[in-house]
Amino acid sequence: xxxxxxxxxxxxxxxxxxxxxxxxxxxxxxxxxxxxxxxxxxxxxxxxxxxxxxxxxxxxxxxxxxxxxxxxxxxxxxxxxxxxxxxxxxxxxxxxxxxxxxxxxxxxxxxxxxxxxxxxxxxxxxxxxxxxxxxxxxxxxxxxxxxxxxxxxxxxxxxxxxxxxxxxxxxxxxxxxxxxxxxxxxxxxxxxxxxxxxxxxxxxxxxxxxxxxxxxxxxxxxxxxxxxxxxxxxxxxxxxxxxxxxxxxxxxxxxxxxxxxxxxxxxxxxxxxxxxxxxxxxxxxxxxxxxxxxxxxxxxxxxxxxxxxxxxxxxxxxxxxxxxxxxxxxxxxxxxxxxxxxxxxxxxxxxxxxxxxxxxxxxxxxxxxxxxxxxxxxxxxxxxxxxxxxxxxxxxxxxxxxxxx
Amino acid sequence: xxxxxxxxxxxxxxxxxxxxxxxxxxxxxxxxxxxxxxxxxxxxxxxxxxxxxxxxxxxxxxxxxxxxxxxxxxxxxxxxxxxxxxxxxxxxxxxxxxxxxxxxxxxxxxxxxxxxxxxxxxxxxxxxxxxxxxxxxxxxxxxxxxxxxxxxxxxxxxxxxxxxxxxxxxxxxxxxxxxxxxxxxxxxxxxxxxxxxxxxxxxxxxxxxxxxxxxxxxxxxxxxxxxxxxxxxxxxxxxxxxxxxxxxxxxxxxxxxxxxxxxxxxxxxxxxxxxxxxxxxxxxxxxxxxxxxxxxxxxxxxxxxx
Numbered sequence: 001x002x003x004x005x006x007x008x009x010x011x012x013x014x015x016x017x018x019x020x021x022x023x024x025x026x027x028x029x030x031x032x033x034x035x036x037x038x039x040x041x042x043x044x045x046x047x048x049x050x051x052x053x054x055x056x057x058x059x060x061x062x063x064x065x066x067x068x069x070x071x072x073x074x075x076x077x078x079x080x081x082x083x084x085x086x087x088x089x090x091x092x093x094x095x096x097x098x099x100x101x102x103x104x105x106x107x108x109x110x111x112x113x114x115x116x117x118x119x120x121x122x123x124x125x126x127x128x129x130x131x132x133x134x135x136x137x138x139x140x141x142x143x144x145x146x147x148x149x150x151x152x153x154x155x156x157x158x159x160x161x162x163x164x165x166x167x168x169x170x171x172x173x174x175x176x177x178x179x180x181x182x183x184x185x186x187x188x189x190x191x192x193x194x195x196x197x198x199x200x201x202x203x204x205x206x207x208x209x210x211x212x213x214x215x216x217x218x219x220x221x222x223x224x225x226x227x228x229x230x231x232x233x234x235x236x237x238x239x240x241x242x243x244x245x246x247x248x249x250x251x252x253x254x255x256x257x258x259x260x261x262x263x264x265x266x267x268x269x270x271x272x273x274x275x276x277x278x279x280x281x282x283x284x285x286x287x288x289x290x291x292x293x294x295x296x297x298x299x300x301x302x303x304x305x306x307x308x309x310x311x312x313x314x315x316x317x318x319x320x321x322x323x324x325x326x327x328x329x330x331x332x333x334x335x336x337x338x339x340x341x342x343x344x345x346x347x348x349x350x351x352x353x354x355x356x357x358x359x360x361x362x363x364x365x366x367x368x369x370x371x372x373x374x375x376x377x378x379x380x381x382x383x384x385x386x387x388x389x390x391x392x393x394x395x396x397x398x399x400x401x402x403x404x405x
Numbered sequence: 406x407x408x409x410x411x412x413x414x415x416x417x418x419x420x421x422x423x424x425x426x427x428x429x430x431x432x433x434x435x436x437x438x439x440x441x442x443x444x445x446x447x448x449x450x451x452x453x454x455x456x457x458x459x460x461x462x463x464x465x466x467x468x469x470x471x472x473x474x475x476x477x478x479x480x481x482x483x484x485x486x487x488x489x490x491x492x493x494x495x496x497x498x499x500x501x502x503x504x505x506x507x508x509x510x511x512x513x514x515x516x517x518x519x520x521x522x523x524x525x526x527x528x529x530x531x532x533x534x535x536x537x538x539x540x541x542x543x544x545x546x547x548x549x550x551x552x553x554x555x556x557x558x559x560x561x562x563x564x565x566x567x568x569x570x571x572x573x574x575x576x577x578x579x580x581x582x583x584x585x586x587x588x589x590x591x592x593x594x595x596x597x598x599x600x601x602x603x604x605x606x607x608x609x610x611x612x613x614x615x616x617x618x619x620x621x622x623x624x625x626x627x628x629x630x631x632x633x634x635x636x637x638x639x640x641x642x643x644x645x646x647x648x649x650x651x652x653x654x655x656x657x658x659x660x661x662x663x664x665x666x667x668x669x670x671x672x673x674x675x676x677x678x679x680x681x682x683x684x685x686x687x688x689x690x691x692x693x694x695x696x697x698x699x700x701x702x703x704x705x706x707x708x709x710x711x
Contacts, residue, residue, distance in 0.1 A: 115586075307442070309467035313417060350465075383423050383471060385434070385445040385463035400434060400445060 006319040007365045011205075012154050012182060012298060012356035013323055017248065018207040018255060025209070025248040036241060037232070046243055053250025060253040061199070061216055062190030070215040070233045071246050075181040075202030076105040078215040079148070081226040081237070082177040082198040083109060086146035087118070088224035090175075093145035099123040099131060099160070100341040106148050106179055107337070123149070128290040129158040129342050136165060140172040147176045151183035151199075155325055155338040155354055156289025157298025159187070163194050170195035175221065181205055185256035186263055186295050197221045203245060207358075208252035212245035259359050267357050268296035270366050274355060275299050277370035282377050284392060288344060288352060297357040300325070302339070302348040303377050305386040311353055314376040320369055325352040347386060410502035413472040420471055422478035426461040433522030433531070435514055442466035442511065444474055446518040448481075450526055455485045462518075469501075469508040476500045477515040486523050492516065506546035510537055541583045544576025552584065556591045564588065564601065569695065572682055631692065632658060638691045639665070642684060653684060656701040663688065666701045 008016070028049065034042030036050050051066070058066045072078045083096070083106070098110055100122045110120045121139050123131050131149075140147075147169045152159045162178045169176040177198040183189070184199075185206035191199065199216040203209055217223055217236065229238030256263075275287055284304040303311065308324030315322055325336030339349040355369070381387040385400045393400065409417075429447035436443035442465065449459040460482050462474035476497055481489040494512035498504045504512060524531035538549030555561065555570045564584050568574040574584050589599040626634065639655050646652055652668040667680065685698040 305465065307466050307470070310417070310471060313414075313468045317418065347465075383420060383463060384465045385443060386465055400443070 004319065004368070006321065007361075007369060008321045009355040009357060009361070009365075009369065010321045010323050011358040011361075012157075012354060014204045014210065015207045015358055016360065017204075017209050018252060020255070021208060021248045021251050024251045025244045028244045028247055036243065037230070049247050050241060050243065053246050056250035056253045057201075057214055060184065060189075060257050061201075062192055063216060064192040065219055067234065068191075068217055068219055070217055070236050071241060071249075072213040072215050072237055073211055073242065074213040075103075075179065075200050075205075076213075077226070078200035078202075078213045079103075079105045079177075079179055080109055081215050082200060082217075083113075083146055083148055084226055085222075085224045086175045086177065086198075087113070089222040090145045093143055095119045095121065095139075095141070095144045097121045097123065097136070097139050097144055097147040097149075099125065099149055101125055101129065101153055101155075101158075101338045102148070102150050103154055103179055103181070106150070110148075119143075125341050127342055127344075129153060129156050129288070129338070130290050130293075131160060133161070133164070137168060140168060140174060142173070144172075144174045147174055149176075149178055151178045151180035152187065152295050152298075153289065153338060154182050155336060155352075156300045156342075157182070157295035157356075158289040159183070159293050159295065162196065166195040166197070170197070182295060182298075185253070185260075186297060188260055191216060191218075203249040203252065206252050206256050208249040209245045212242050212249050214249070262359055264296045267359060267361065270361055270363060271297060271299050271355075271357055273363075274357075274366050274369060275301070277366070278373050281370070281374040285377070286348075288339065288342065299355045299357075301353055301355070302344055303351040303353065304345075304348045305384045305392055306351045306377065306380040308351050308353055310380050311351065311376060314379070315353075315372070318372045318376070320372060323354045323356075325349065325354065407468070407505050407508065409468065409472075409505070412500075412502045413469055413504065416472035416475040416501065417468040420462075420475040422459075422461045422475065422482075423463070424461050425463060426459045429459075429461070431522040431526035433518040433520070433525055435517045435521055436465075442470045442514055444470065444514050444518045446474070446477070446515075446522045448522050448526065450486060455487065457481050457484055457486065457489060466511070466514075467508075469504055470511040470514065472501055473497055473504070473511040473515045474518075477519065481519065486526065489519060490523060492519065506543050507540055509546050513537075541587070542571075542573035542576065542580045544580075545572040547571050547573035549587065552587055553591060556588065560595075562588065562592060562597065562599065569697075575682070626692075634692060635663060635688060638688055639684070642687060646680070651680070653680075657704075661694075661696050663696050663698050664701045664704050665698055 028046065032046055032049070034040070034044070034046045036043055036047040054066045054069045057069045061069075063069060072081065087093075094117065096110055096113065096118055098106055098120065110122075114120050123136055125131060147165065149160055149162055149165055151162050166176040166178070175197050176195065177200070178196055179200045181200060181202045182205060184201040197218045198221065201214045201216070203212040215237075223236060225236050225238065227238045230240070232238055232241055278301060279285055279287065282303065285301055288300045288302050312322060312324050325339045335349050336352065339352055344352070386392060425445070426447040426449050429449050430452070431448035431450055433446045434443070444466065445463045447461045448457050450457055460478040462478050464471050464474045477492070480492060480497070480500060494509065494516045497512040497515050498509060521531040538551070538553075540546065540548050541552055552567060552571055552573055556567065559566070559570055561567055561570060564574055564581050567584050567588065574581050585599065585601060592599045635658060636655055639653055643652060654666040654668065656664040656666050658664070665684065681698050681700065685696065688696050688698065
């Protein structure tokens, strides 16, 4: 194994920066070091490069104006800016609608806002991770300041009907924000034709560097900045621009646009092959989420009767990088809130593994993973008290009923 | 990625005694729902001598849970049941060259499985009395349940109190928001209001005379008796420290502040804070009052009120 290169299937966590993106960034560390706000020629060239990057992002999102693009430091900052702005701009509205499966960037902020006196409605999901639109419609009222719903789920890849939801919010006069960190670059979008008011994206999920994000802010939407200070980003996000990363993000967006079809055909086929290959060989395993409506690069499999971290450690030993919704990998010791929300049984929820591909993933790598996974699962199952000689023990709940602390 | 020791990794990759033991006469099943771990320990005990002849484990859990189970079975084989019961979760962690604070409960689970198996062997019923909550302080591995119990038992009302009683929050201090939230809830429950200052409290310098006057011992001890008692407790702790190449020396006592000099291996080592904490705990127990053990080198800082 050692002479083979490691296989990276954790692209929903972060991606490698494309070499051309690195190349485009380099001059702006050295000869083009100026501050875009300066009046001299050092600054001017940098200012022009920022303008280009802004247009590249605008094109990928299909935004009507390039001034609708506000550069931030990350997806989380964009999320916080959007939600807090909506609350500040409409002090009389004290309710927020979101979902139980959001990223912590939104969920933990909402938990905090709840302690500040806001009411948070968290839309539930069914076993496939889908929302109930009737539940959503019933909550829309004049008390709601903002709806924040992710475009696609980071763990399962399940896509939410944000276009339809934004429309309903817009009709009700409610601001609609979407955390599209996983969706941008994988799903074609044209924001000017939608009713989405605010959208967050993160550079490092689409082969740009870490430490740069974007808040899309539709023209005319009432806005209150999170960071006040200088006039950067038209006063909507003070602080000297992260010039190099923004330029990198611009090119990454252009490349994402070019690879959109590849992502949705070749990458999607590789993902399907991976799913089919593993499930054909490993019994008592199933893919989670809405399988007919998910990101082309994401596969989440629940392996029953074993625990995710143990799987990851053995995968890592075999040179395969993935991630898990298990409790033990998170540091919080809480099992994945997404798996819990979908009602995945306890003996399977802890054994969920997320395999997320990119345009760099090859067919040969996928075949290697299909070979590597079954013996790992088998080995761990022989250690499990829920597993007998030939499969799961009968009535696991009764045969093995530990005293729980 | 967790920072696992080589020994943990090795025991995970090559677990010893995996699977159930044939003709087992002791079985212990335990789990920790917060981490979704579960462990079954099976033992074959010689009924004549109480010696554990064989041990096996089956674990549904993460890397450190499997490694802890493997370590435990290795440790107890050949021991008598009574000897095995003396193994603490810290012993299991030590055997593995340490576990990350978030993973210490894996070693606790091992110890509990052992207790459950022994109870089963002796025909007793084992009741788990250890409750586990969300981890709050990662520096010292203190959980929610422990903090709440301590707040209730001692009527605590500041983060500083919580740190003094449980050590939680005594390290990087990033968990202070979490501790404050717990304090707020617990104090509300007893009808009080949590009123924190924006900046953590610091020890204030006091004129020496006033400090001595204020230092009226809590119990019936005179000042001299108290000093002798402190001296005696420190003497008792020295052999253990000396064994690690260190030492502790009493420098001064000012009211609740006890200044000590840490010598040798203890001084400047990152375990110094742990050592001081241990010394302080022992002194509090022996004196029956709250005291603070401070390194002599930090005395000037304390006096300046920094």
